[in-house]
Structure formats: structure tokens, C-alpha cells
Amino acid sequence: MGLIGGMARTAVVAGTATAVSNRVSRRQAGRWQAEQQQQVEHDYYQQQQAQPTYAAAPTYAAPPPPPPVAPAPAPAGSSGSDALIEQLQRLGALRDQGILTQAEFDAQKAKLLAG
The missing domain is CATH 1.20.5 (Single alpha-helices involved in coiled-coils or other helix-helix interfaces)
Structure with missing residues (x-):
């Protein structure tokens, strides 16, 4: 080669x-x-x-509705007329302060007396 x-x-x-x-x-x-x-x-x-796993947040049932509110009992020894007088006095005070007009006072007074 x-x-x-x-x-x-x-x-x-x-x-x-x-x-x-x-x-x-x-x-x-x-x-x-x-x-x-x-x-x-x-x-x-x-x-x-290594990362922690978190469980889903537990779901809770909705709380029961609150019991209906009972009307407050009239104070002992008070009659219905005492409560009516107190309400009329409050309405008169509102009228005297200028919060209610005479027409509004008369309308509310008529409702109280009718009811």
C-alpha cells in the first residue's frame, strides 16, 4: 500500500x-x-x-328560626285605658314638639280610639 x-x-x-x-x-x-x-x-x-392537605370546611345546617316574639304583657294593675292614655299623651307631646302636625295627630288619635 x-x-x-x-x-x-x-x-x-x-x-x-x-x-x-x-x-x-x-x-x-x-x-x-x-x-x-x-x-x-x-x-x-x-x-x-410533604404539603399538608386540608379537608373541606364542614357544612353546618342552618340554625332554626328564632321563636316568634310574644307581645309584652300589660303591667299588673294597668287597664287598657291606662295604655291608651299613655299613647295619647305621647302623641300630644310629639304634636307639641312640632314633630306631628295637627292633622297627623288627629288621624293617629282616631286610630287609637277606634282600635
């Missing part, structure tokens, strides 16, 4: 070595990337497991 044959053979060997080296490098990089991705996923999973 001559000089050219030796050079050609060297070129083929060098080219093959480069191709093999590149392939090994790509495979190794792919493996490292896959391992890194698995580690990231594992770390994420661990973080999710």
Missing part, C-alpha cells in the same frame, strides 16, 4: 472514531437528561406529599 492508501485508511478510522464518539456522547447526554427529569419529578412528588 502506498502513501495514499495509508492516508485513506487513517481517514476512515478517524471518521469512524468521530462518529462513534459523537453517538456515545449523544446517548450519554440523553441518559443524563432522563435521569435529571426523573429527579425533578421525584422532588416534585416529594414536595407534594
